[in-house]
Amino acid sequence: MFEVLDDSGVGLSGGEALLDGRERRLVEGAANFYALAGPGQTFRLTVLRGPAGTMPALTDEDRTTIEWEDDREVVGSLVVRSLVHTTADHSPSDGLVDIAIDIGGAPQSVTAYHQLTGVLGKARKAVRFLAPVQFDALRQFRTDMVERKGRDVPRKAPVRLTRGAEATPHGDTPAILFGLHWLELGGAERWAIDTIRLAKEAGFTPIVVTDRDSAHEWITRPELDGAVVVPLTLPLDPKQESAFLNGLLSMYDVRGIHLHHCTWLYDKLPWIKSIRPDIPVVDSLHVLEWRTGGFVDISVRLSNMVDQHHVISPQLRDYLIGKHGLDADKVVFATLAGLTTGGIAAGGSDAVENNPFTVAFVGRFTQQKRPYLFLQLAAELKKNSPREVRFIIHGHGELAAEVNSLRARLGDVVELRGADHAVSDTFRDADVLVVSSDNEGLTLTSFEATAAGVPVVSADVGSQSSLIADDLLCPRHPYAFVQAAAARIRTMMTSPDQRKTWLDEQAAKAEAFAKLPRAEDWTRDLYQGWLK
Incomplete structure (x- = not known):
């Protein structure tokens, strides 16, 4: 693909490296692009690093500009020659092509709502973070209107050609x-x-x-x-x-x-x-x-x-x-049944009456997954529950700050887990998994919960009905979801037999999926x- 002619601080050729493994892979990815786009050419890549949270800029049309923002640090440089050969009707230009690539800063999740601009954008951002559940209710009404109306999607005209691979040597x-x-x-x-x-x-x-x-x-x-x-x-x-x-x-x-x-x-x-x-x-x-x-x-x-x-x-x-x-x-x-269930042992929690009943959320902290709605459900169950209850919210993502803030209001009853905990441990500790998403296909966590012997209470979205017990499918709208999910979970707390009935129905649906x-x-x- 390319050969390294000079490597100063980047480390692709095995010398001194001022970049970590992720950053080196990003530089290598940029070199791959320029080598493929410029067969036979030689490129000097000046490698910049930005502040935490800034995104990489590796191949966009501004990369040939040899000036950059004041907050960028020059980490090193890399000279590479493309080893790509093509029969396309052009010849490599002589000399060195200078490119300034920006590997960005340390990863930092920021939701798209934080990036909204203008008066309308600022208003949406304020409403979203001051009243996330109410904002979500408006989003769901909009979804209802689109779903009822439906969409016609015109198709692009087909390509009517018959020549084969010999037209382009490879x-x-x-x-x-x-x-x-x-x-x-x-x-x-x-x-x-x-x-x-x-x-x-x-x-x-x-x-x-x-x-x-x-x-x-x-x-x-x-x-x-x-x-x-x-x-x-x-x-x-x-x-x-x-x-x-x-x-x-x-x-x-x-x-x-x-x-x-x-x-x-x-x-x-x-x-x-x-x-x-x-x-x-x-x-x-x-x-x-x-x-x-x-x-x-x-x-x-x-x-x-x-x-x-x-x-x-x-x-x-x-x-x-x-x-x-x-x-x-x-x-x-x-189906993707079984894709992520390999390390999960069957069994789950025994829902022992003398132990706290454990309600779990496993997923990314994003608008789609609605972790704030799970915490709203936690507040409802903490306030009115027939037995002691605790909650585990396991994940990370762009809404982490919001999750931490809402969790703090609930106190020690909610445990926050991240990448330092195995998901299999959370399923082992859980009595029920909650899928609070406003949209899904068919969640991998539902398959994982089934493998662990944990019933799932889910919003009735996507094809969740293919796997979840019928009575445990809850309305997508936020207030109705919290009300229905809380009622089902309270029933599980007081009736282990009903919990088992729902789990058996879920397992039967999973068994049918396993045959597909x-x-x-x-x-x-x-x-x-x-x-x-």
């Missing part, structure tokens, strides 16, 4: 191109990382492109060792977009594309199909976003460029086939087919 190394949102904790990201592992096991070189601003805390995961990782920061120079993809398609024998929530790569599919119609494209879809359409509607719009849509829930299958009329043969329903095709098996077979 390298000999079999590769799969992956498009990801970012390299951070999340259910979709966990599945994406697993598919990258499966690609390596099949003998492919994974090429991993992300398009969302992020500190990419998962960029050092072992599944990415040996992969070509390119964390894009947008907007790219338009000339570099095609140059980057041309370099990638020329350097590697790309046998397939697997999309996991990457808008930039979705938008490039018509161009890719126009020059390489032989490359199969699949995507994996998780959550239907009622307010925005999200990646599911992007996938529908570009369905003529996608050979197969992988969905993880019956809701998404029915939406694509029933609502939008996609060919049933193109939609593959394969598994996403890991389907993907493994898919990649084996791409090797032939």
Whole structure:
């Protein structure tokens, strides 16, 4: 891909390193991009570090500007020569190309609401953080209106070309191109990382492109060792977009594309199909976003460029086939059941009457997961409960400051756990898991709770009804959710038999899911087919 000619403080060549492992991977990702976009060229990368919380800027069109903000520190420099060769109709320019890349600062979660500007933005931010539950109630009414109205998603015209791979010469190394949102904790990201592992096991070189601003805390995961990782920061120079993809398609024998929530790569599919119609494209879809359409509607719009849509829930299958009329043969329903349950032992808490009844939340602290609503439920149960109760809220994320503030009002009855605690321990300690999300596909935590023998009280969103006991599905609206969830949990406290009945129903649904095709098996077979 590239060779290091001079390395001062960066450490890619094994010398003195003033960067940590995450930062070095970011620099390597930037070097990958410029090597692919500039075959044969030599680049000098000046590496900057920003204050904590600032996002990396690695590939955007401002990188050729050799000046930067006063609060940036120059960490080192790196001179690399691209080893990429392409038959595209251009020659590498002579001399050195100077690039200033910014690896950002130490990771720091900040919610999008904090970044709102203008009078309206400031008003939304104030209401959101002064009255989160009331603000959420307004969001849910908006969701109701969109859901009732529905959406028509026009599809992009298909590419009608017949020439094959010989139209674009390529390298000999079999590769799969992956498009990801970012390299951070999340259910979709966990599945994406697993598919990258499966690609390596099949003998492919994974090429991993992300398009969302992020500190990419998962960029050092072992599944990415040996992969070509390119964390894009947008907007790219338009000339570099095609140059980057041309370099990638020329350097590697790309046998397939697997999309996991990457808008930039979705938008490039018509161009890719126009020059390489032989490359199969699949995507994996998780959550239907009622307010925005999200990646599911992007996938529908570009369905003529996608050979197969992988969905993880019956809701998404029915939406694509029933609502939008996609060919049933193109939609593959394969579950993520068992994806994250390997280290979780069956059993769970015994809900002993003399012990405090433990109510748990496991998930990211984001608007979608609504941890503030779980804490509202905790306040309700603390105030009016038939027996002693305690709460565990396990996770981290952009709403951490809000979670800490709300938790402090409840006192020692709420335990906060983070990455220093194993999730399996939380399930072992729990008598019930609460999923308070305002939207989901089918939560991995519900599968994990079932494996641990813990019943789940959930908002009735996405395909949660496929796994959760019918009586434990609660309205999505915040006040109705708190009221219904509190009532079900109080029943569990006083009636172990009813708790067991609900858990048995949940286990039966999970057993039925276990008989369905598994996403890991389907993907493994898919990649084996791409090797032939």
